Structures are given as structure tokens and as C-alpha cells.
Amino acid sequence: MSSRYSNLERPGLDLGALRTALCMPSGPFSRLDIVARTGSTNTDLVDAAQREAAGWPDLSVLGAEVQTAGRGRLDRAWVAPERSSLFVSVLLRPFNRQGRPVPTAAYSWFSLLAALALAESVEDRTEIAPQLKWPNDVTVDGRKLAGVLAQFVPGAGAEPPAVVVGVGLNVSLTDEELPVPTATSLLLEYAGTTDRNILLKSFLRTFADSYRAFCDVDGDAGVDWDNGPSLLTRVGARMATLGQDVRAELPGGVALSGRALALDPHGALIVRDEDGERHTVSAGDVVHLRPQE
Secondary structure: OOOOOOOOOOOOOOHHHHHHHHEOOOOOEOEEEEEOOEOOHHHHHHHHHHHOHHHOOOOEEEEEOOEOOEEOHHHOEEOOOOOOEEEEEEEEOOEOOOOOEOOHHHHHHHHHHHHHHHHHHHHHHHOOOOEEEOOOEEEEOOEEEEEEEEEEEOOOOOOOOEEEEEEEEEOOOOHHHOOOOOEOOOOOOOOOOOOHHHHHHHHHHHHHHHHHHHHOOOOOOOOOEOOEOOHHHHHHHHEOOOOOEEEEEOHHHOEEEEEEEEEOOOOOEEEEOOOOOEEEEOHHHOOEEEEOO
16 A cells, blocks of 8 residues: 555544544533644643643543644554544543542553443444453554553642543554564554544534543443443453463563453452462553564
């Protein structure tokens, strides 16, 4: 496939149509902005949420046609050609339906909740069935389709903290444009659509529904939602990591090898080593997690 895609072949996001479909009163979102170019939508939204809290309420969205300094977990670079991907960040100020803040212990689940919503929405629109790779990737047959990064935003005064969750989805990247050979894109997987407007609407609607359901059980990943299983059950059913023999590279050159058994109540990975001992690995502790050869 040629890597020379024109802007006509990669149409821009339609801000007006997206706002009409997704923002109040017809949709759940408070605010949606799209910029042509930025360093990182996550960085921009974290800054805006701290600088002008009243102007950026719960479920505010910032997207970009291209990111020049996108970052994944542990500050890994994430770069893609203009209009070839979805780069979008969502600001969360989590409360339940009674107006009580969601406990901050639940915040560790927001990146997995976003990854799940992205996988579900991609499957709904493209007939590809992505899986989750712990802690925060969306994959197809082991190749990375998307990454998710959640960042904590300290609250001002007595306000509870907020979270910004950013998603980067490879949409029309060709073989030559992939950042690493182990990545893929919707185009390369012969997706039913690569229309980013359709994909973004589907993701944001799915995410908002799941976010509201999770907040309404006070951020308890083990409690069933009104419309079905708990977040823990939903994530576990789509997570390719579980049941695999894995090698977790930890800070300081330490490595842990064993079978990935389950997720704990906070979304950390439980690994059983060769001696039968169980270890709990949190997302913040792991440098790399790979299947064992």
C-alpha cells in the first residue's frame, strides 16, 4: 500500500457534526474541541483543567488532527501522520448519580475502561474484534492498534482530583507509516470503515455509557452494572494477557516471569511465578510486559 495519502483520502474531523451528535443537550458530553495540531491533547487538557476548571467540566473532550509530542506510558513517543489516527483526550470529574465523588482508589481503572470502550466500539463499527493487553493497549492478534494513557489532575482546594484519559488509535496508517513493526491499523486489518468521524462518535458514546455505569456503582470494578456484568468481568473477558505466560520487566532491571492469572480489584495484574508464588504488579510498576518466548 502507498504511504502517500492525500488529505482528500484522509478527511478531517467534522467538529460541528460531532458537537451536534455528542454534546448536550442531545449527547452526554459537556464540551468538545478539535485542534489542527498540538504537542499532546493530554498535556493540553491537563493544563486547561487546572487553569480554568469551570470551563472544563466533567466529560470535556479535546481532539487533534495531528500530535507532534504525543506520549504513551512511561513517556514513550507516539507520532503519526496528519489525519491518520484518532487522538482524543477526555476530562473526567467522577461523581455518582447522587452527586458523591467516586473514591480515588477507583481512578486506576479509567485507562482500562477507556481501552475496553475503544475495543467494543471498534468491533461494533468495523467487525474487527480487538483484545486488551494489560495494562493499557488495544491489540489485534498481538499487534498494537491503540494505546491509552490516564493522567491525574490534582483538585483545587477541597475539590476532588480529576483524570484525563487519552486515546491514540491507528486508523489509516500504512505498513510504511507504522511506528514499530509490532503495530497495526484499522486499514491494515481490512476494517469495515476507516471514517474517523464514525469511529470517534462510536467510541465517545460507548465510553460515556460505561463511565456513567462505573461511576454509578461508586467505581467498584467488581459490582455489576445496571445493564450487565461488572467492569472487572468485562475487561477480563477481552484481555488476551490473562492465561498467558508473561515476563514483566520492573524498575531496576528486575524481571518477573510467570502465568498471568487475573486482575485484582484495583486493576493490577496477578502473576504466579514458577514456584507457585503469586505477585501483584501494578501498571505504574511495570516497564514492559511481554509474552514469554
